Amino acid sequence: MRIDKKQIDQHNSDFQKVHQKRFDFAKSEIPNVELIIQKLMDFNVAIPSWALGTGGTRFARFSGAGEPGNLEQKMEDVGILHALNHSSGAISLHIPWDIPSNYGAIKNLASDLNLKFDAMNSNTFQDQKGQALSYKFGSLQNTNKAIRKQAIEHNIEVIKHGVELGSKALTVWLSDGSCFPGQLNFRKAFQNTLEGLQEIYAALPADWKVFVEYKAFEPNFYSMTVGDWGQSLLYANKLGPKAFTLVDLGHHLPNANIEQIVALLLMEKKLAGFHFNDSKYGDDDLTVGSIKPYQLFLIFNELIEGMDARGMNHATDLGWMIDASHNVKDPLEDLLQSIEAIMISYAQALLVNRTQLNIAQENNDVVAAQEILQSTFRTDVRAIIAEARLRAGGALDPIAYFRQNKIREALIKERGTSTIATGL
Numbered sequence: 001m002r003i004d005k006k007q008i009d010q011h012n013s014d015f016q017k018v019h020q021k022r023f024d025f026a027k028s029e030i031p032n033v034e035l036i037i038q039k040l041m042d043f044n045v046a047i048p049s050w051a052l053g054t055g056g057t058r059f060a061r062f063s064g065a066g067e068p069g070n071l072e073q074k075m076e077d078v079g080i081l082h083a084l085n086h087s088s089g090a091i092s093l094h095i096p097w098d099i100p101s102n103y104g105a106i107k108n109l110a111s112d113l114n115l116k117f118d119a120m121n122s123n124t125f126q127d128q129k130g131q132a133l134s135y136k137f138g139s140l141q142n143t144n145k146a147i148r149k150q151a152i153e154h155n156i157e158v159i160k161h162g163v164e165l166g167s168k169a170l171t172v173w174l175s176d177g178s179c180f181p182g183q184l185n186f187r188k189a190f191q192n193t194l195e196g197l198q199e200i201y202a203a204l205p206a207d208w209k210v211f212v213e214y215k216a217f218e219p220n221f222y223s224m225t226v227g228d229w230g231q232s233l234l235y236a237n238k239l240g241p242k243a244f245t246l247v248d249l250g251h252h253l254p255n256a257n258i259e260q261i262v263a264l265l266l267m268e269k270k271l272a273g274f275h276f277n278d279s280k281y282g283d284d285d286l287t288v289g290s291i292k293p294y295q296l297f298l299i300f301n302e303l304i305e306g307m308d309a310r311g312m313n314h315a316t317d318l319g320w321m322i323d324a325s326h327n328v329k330d331p332l333e334d335l336l337q338s339i340e341a342i343m344i345s346y347a348q349a350l351l352v353n354r355t356q357l358n359i360a361q362e363n364n365d366v367v368a369a370q371e372i373l374q375s376t377f378r379t380d381v382r383a384i385i386a387e388a389r390l391r392a393g394g395a396l397d398p399i400a401y402f403r404q405n406k407i408r409e410a411l412i413k414e415r416g417t418s419t420i421a422t423g424l
């Protein structure tokens with residue numbers, strides 16, 4: 001199903017009066033509004049193909065209805081999000097869940113929906129039907145060379161699918177590790193993994209990057225072979241200039257200072273990708289900004305500071321993506337909320353008075369530094385984001401549009417009540 005532009009215009013005219021009042025106020029309070037609007041309009045966050053259905057937990061999965069049943073329908077879902085907010089113009093595919101049966105048709109659909117293909121994701125954390133060898137004891141780290149080879153070949157196959165579609169990056173997330181002390185020789189596990197990644201790296205086209213994603217724990221609970229940013233950075237540095245670290249907000253031990261990690265990875269020119277989500281305890285994959293919005297702002301503050309220091313383009317020089325899972329919300333509504341939270345934090349980070357913050361830092365004026373960050377964080381930028389969306393052709397209030405125009409109901413009508421999206 002497609003969003004009707006005329007209906008968006010109708011929605012916008014219904015909301016225009018209230019919006020205008022809010023926007024006029026924001027404009028009077030906030031300097032450089034036009035510049036911020038332009039940056040917001042350029043900024044896009046990719047949607048993972050596995051976040052369009054109900055993820056569930058290890059205890060239960062409460063399926064929604066009208067879930068996308070194939071790659072085309074997943075793309076259509078992202079197309080709906082993008083038509084509503086004009087900030088979700090890319091999809092990230094996971095192989096083998098999303099193997100295209102016809103590259104040309106999939107590329108046509110993408111251009112029809114105004115979507116790009118973000119990083120490709122490999123999957124060596126599950127065994128697939130008919131797969132010769134099991135990843136029960138890891139993939140690239142495995143003590144068995146044939147299993148390592150199988151995992152390497154899978155990653156190379158993922159690159160090939162990505163090349164056909166015009167993607168430019170491979171994200172490798174390994175569930176490798178151990179559950180009990182003594183199970184694994186850490187050094188050998190690292191070296192096997194590095195050798196595997198080197199073979200995958202050698203298969204990357206010249207204009208491709210590989211993102212090495214780390215995760216502190218789960219599914220392995222004693223050690224993870226790519227467990228933190230230090231380990232990821234070690235691999236990335238050893239691999240070469242096309243290898244980078246990917247930060248997923250849910251993949252740290254509790255209370256980790258993610259904003260500091262981001263600042264240092266940027267300084268080292270080794271930060272390339274981002275998976276947004278929120279969490280209270282672990283890899284909870286909750287809606288972005290739903291638990292720790294101040295942390296999200298602080299992360300964006302470091303991202304913008306670090307990117308500006310290196311003259312990077314905010315919109316294109318890092319891979320922005322959501323990595324979330326939904327069990328109690330409609331996935332599309334959840335994703336709209338996540339994108340909104342990201343745009344709010346991005347806009348606020350653009351508002352930080354860097355000159356004053358630098359002065360406060362140089363003078364050890366701790367109070368002034370805190371005032372600058374917190375007063376920016378407490379600035380309501382939602383009308384500016386809505387204005388950017390309006391100018392781009394989107395809806396002033398995407399969630400209201402989604403509900404009032406009964407989008408999920410239409411999807412259920414089209415797809416039925418029992419479709420299940422492939423993914424986790």
Ligand code: AFD
Nearest residue numbers: 050121173213248283323424
């Ligand atoms: C995992 C990781 C990684 C992976 C995804 C699996 O965050 O991004 O690709 O979830 O679907 O927790």
Ligand code: MN
Nearest residue numbers: 213248275323
């Ligand atoms: Mn992730």
Ligand code: MN
Nearest residue numbers: 248250283323
């Ligand atoms: Mn995760």
